[in-house]
Amino acid sequence: MKHKTAALLMVLLYAFFALCGCTKQEEPEKDDMIVIGMSQVGAESDWRQADTASMKSVFTEANGYRLLFDDARQEQENQFVAIRRFIQQKVDYIVVMPITEDGWDAVLKEAKDAGIPVILVDRMVNVKDDSLITAHVGSDFYAEGKKATDWMKEKYSNAEQVNIIHIQGTKGSTPQLGRTAALDDAVKTNPKWKVIARMDGDFTEAKTYEVMKEYLSNRDSLPQIDVVYCENDNEAYGAIKALESFGYKCGKDGVSVISFDATYNALVYCQKGKIALTVECNPLLGPLVESVIKTIEEGKVPEKNRYVEETAFKPEDITEELLASRKY
Ligand code: AHR
Numbered sequence: 001m002k003h004k005t006a007a008l009l010m011v012l013l014y015a016f017f018a019l020c021g022c023t024k025q026e027e028p029e030k031d032d033m034i035v036i037g038m039s040q041v042g043a044e045s046d047w048r049q050a051d052t053a054s055m056k057s058v059f060t061e062a063n064g065y066r067l068l069f070d071d072a073r074q075e076q077e078n079q080f081v082a083i084r085r086f087i088q089q090k091v092d093y094i095v096v097m098p099i100t101e102d103g104w105d106a107v108l109k110e111a112k113d114a115g116i117p118v119i120l121v122d123r124m125v126n127v128k129d130d131s132l133i134t135a136h137v138g139s140d141f142y143a144e145g146k147k148a149t150d151w152m153k154e155k156y157s158n159a160e161q162v163n164i165i166h167i168q169g170t171k172g173s174t175p176q177l178g179r180t181a182a183l184d185d186a187v188k189t190n191p192k193w194k195v196i197a198r199m200d201g202d203f204t205e206a207k208t209y210e211v212m213k214e215y216l217s218n219r220d221s222l223p224q225i226d227v228v229y230c231e232n233d234n235e236a237y238g239a240i241k242a243l244e245s246f247g248y249k250c251g252k253d254g255v256s257v258i259s260f261d262a263t264y265n266a267l268v269y270c271q272k273g274k275i276a277l278t279v280e281c282n283p284l285l286g287p288l289v290e291s292v293i294k295t296i297e298e299g300k301v302p303e304k305n306r307y308v309e310e311t312a313f314k315p316e317d318i319t320e321e322l323l324a325s326r327k328y
Contacts (some may be wrong), residue, residue, distance in 0.1 A: 037086025145182020
């Protein structure tokens with residue numbers, strides 16, 4: 001009798017675990033797991049948090065990965081330390097979202113010498129030897145900037161003068177370099193455009209609020225501002241807060257605030273008209289990184305550079321369906 005009860009219990013337990021999809025047999029053996037050392041920039045923006053969530057949802061043990069995740073807290077030195085640790089741990093792949101572009105030659109050469117493929121995500125590095133990088137997955141930041149400046153050309157085609165405040169992202173990072181270059185190129189060909197101030201917002205709301213407030217506080221009289229070109233959504237929130245506290249109106253017939261990323265909150269700001277244009281930058285890169293790894297695991301050579309498709313939104317483009325379907 002005792003035996004029969006025990007057997008029944010076993011069957012019930014097995015059925016329970018099978019229904020949960022959590023039977024031991026379904027999980028890959030620990031030794032078969034692909035080990036990934038990942039060095040993320042930090043948590044400076046909503047975009048970054050969505051990117052981290054995308055990586056963590058793909059690189060799970062259930063999917064056959066052991067993820068060693070390191071948050072560099074916006075310090076490149078922390079990325080070097082993490083990568084050297086991953087090399088010692090003999091990971092299978094190193095995935096890096098580099099904070100800034102310069103200074104990577106030595107540490108990436110160490111990874112190459114150890115035979116560990118390096119996959120760059122989101123941003124790029126500036127290295128002499130291209131073979132230090134196995135693949136890159138991310139956005140074309142210059143193209144994003146061009147979407148913004150094309151919109152400005154149309155909007156201000158009849159204007160006498162366009163006064164622009166430019167809030168930059170982390171200096172020397174790929175999105176800062178690309179989005180800034182697009183604005184600089186457009187300013188050169190539009191003589192009526194004037195960059196009246198350029199500040200470093202470091203991709204954060206707090207820093208942008210601070211620098212914008214300081215700039216406006218130090219003027220004898222408040223300047224005419226037509227466009228505030230913010231290099232991400234969080235900077236736009238900080239800029240709007242500062243502008244409004246000085247009595248500026250953001251939106252139609254007021255200051256045109258431009259942002260990059262088009263995360264959910266920015267779409268809501270845009271729907272309300274406070275952001276005039278938000279240019280999309282897709283953070284959901286986990287599945288693309290996994291496809292690079294799968295390609296390598298199959299013994300094939302992955303595409304060296306993979307850029308994601310992106311668009312831009314104006315207030316009239318923001319529908320309830322779009323908001324409901326936005327995943328970041
Ligand atoms: O590298 C992507 C950029 O970094 C995003 O635009 C920004 O929000 C993030 O911090």
